[in-house]
Amino acid sequence: MAVNLSAPRAGDLRPVPGVTIGVAEAGIRKANRKDLTVFLLEPGASVGGVFTRNRFCAAPVQVCREHLQQGDIRAFVVNTGNANAGTGEEGLVRARATCIALARKLEISPQQVLPFSTGVIMEPLPLDRIEAGLPAALADAKPDHWLRAAEGIMTTDTVAKAFSATARVGGAEITVTGISKGAGMIRPNMATMLGFLATDACVAQSLMQQLAFELAESSFNRVTVDGDTSTNDSFIVVATNKAQHAQVTRLDSDDGRALLAAMRQVAQQLAQAIVRDGEGATKFIAVRVEGGRDAQECRQVAYAIAHSPLVKTAFFASDPNLGRILAAVGYAGIDDLDQTRIDLWLDDVHVARSGGRNPAYREEDGQRVMKQQEITIRVGLGRGEAADTVWTCDFSHEYVSINADYRS
CATH class of the missing domain: 3.60.70.12 (L-amino peptidase D-ALA esterase/amidase)
Incomplete structure (x- = not known):
């Protein structure tokens, strides 16, 4: 659906x-x-x-x-x-x-x-x-x-x-x-x-x-x-x-x-x-990256998150394994990225601050957001004033079934 x-x-x-x-x-x-x-x-x-x-x-x-x-x-x-x-x-x-x-x-x-x-x-x-x-x-x-x-x-x-x-x-x-x-x-x-x-x-x-x-x-x-x-x-x-x-x-x-x-x-x-209407999608996810030096690098990070099968399957399961998002930020290809400036939010939940787990973050709050049908991931890079947004969805079992049977 x-x-x-x-x-x-x-x-x-x-x-x-x-x-x-x-x-x-x-x-x-x-x-x-x-x-x-x-x-x-x-x-x-x-x-x-x-x-x-x-x-x-x-x-x-x-x-x-x-x-x-x-x-x-x-x-x-x-x-x-x-x-x-x-x-x-x-x-x-x-x-x-x-x-x-x-x-x-x-x-x-x-x-x-x-x-x-x-x-x-x-x-x-x-x-x-x-x-x-x-x-x-x-x-x-x-x-x-x-x-x-x-x-x-x-x-x-x-x-x-x-x-x-x-x-x-x-x-x-x-x-x-x-x-x-x-x-x-x-x-x-x-x-x-x-x-x-x-x-x-x-x-x-x-x-x-x-x-x-x-x-x-x-x-x-x-x-x-x-x-x-x-x-x-x-x-x-x-x-x-x-x-x-x-x-x-x-x-x-x-x-x-x-x-x-x-x-x-x-x-x-x-x-x-x-x-x-993504194949098998159960959740609509906006990925907004802020604090970049330019819009291009914000998109680069946003796409790394949005394309990650590990991130997408975690959202399907409502599993707050949110280190996967930070890992995607890290491999997005910004060579001089300073991880100590990275912040991460799920909607209003501040998950990571200055590159580490926010002391006030509780996993049940992350899971509450991940159970929603519409979710915003927000990442702060701490490098500038640019921002950009991409939209994606989760990966479900149904995605595999649709594409395995596409020609049948």
Whole structure:
């Protein structure tokens, strides 16, 4: 069960003018499940994206990068059940053929289509099933199908992930709506996930890559479930330019900051939902590191804690074996770290002070916090004024079972 995460309601998700979405059951891996989704963008939309930093990236990631460079994107096609990764040259051929198939039906160029795949690695993409399912997906296309899309991109997720927000930009109200999928193989760089975030705000195409990067850095690149970087991670940001305000050309302007804040709110909700729905997760854990010389070293320490199987299994068991956290701080790679300056808290419980056990700390207080579903680990480095936060979850028996049986 996801940790304090409810399934979204269709009525809570706001359509984004300029975007229509259709979903179909194409039988890509299993029958009777939504597994093929199309996004259709009206002319004039601005699109940016960031992708996995895994060098063994999937064929659709490679094709997306090529097509984004050419601009004027008009459609996405997303399949679940098959990642089209580890498929060599044939995988690229099939990813491009998917774009051609959709482009023909829309009477646009194949380079105006972005393909996305998620699922099992090293199996041929069933192109025939995708092509056969496209007419049903296109016939289903409506502006208010965000929830259907969130359900249609799920793999091991137990809950669909979708959120909306509104904001004032340039005197006009704008809408932001996004969906994501992911529950395992989640680690920064990015974190297996897909994310699609759209707004009707007016944003220059030249700004979209920076916008996508800024949003990913503060959301999807701040979560980890198991420390594995997927082959297929993709995060796409769309601005349809339908709102009635002047075009945003700089993120450091008043309008740019308002836009970024609204989109970051939804991106962080989506990213945290992935952690809350982490495979087998029973606890949602924020790891905040303070007192660093810069934000980068704070993240370095936070990730060392969040990736540690020993830390994560201790939290699953509510076992206050908290020396594991201090050990992770120590091996995070800060060579001149002074352990006598380290402080550690679990929520309001001061566990370690000046590098040693706090004399006032009682193990039953640590265990009380660890039994909660939501926990904050806070570490003070005593080196400066910087701080940063990442979000993670525990490791349970169920995580092993899900991944042992994934292909069954």
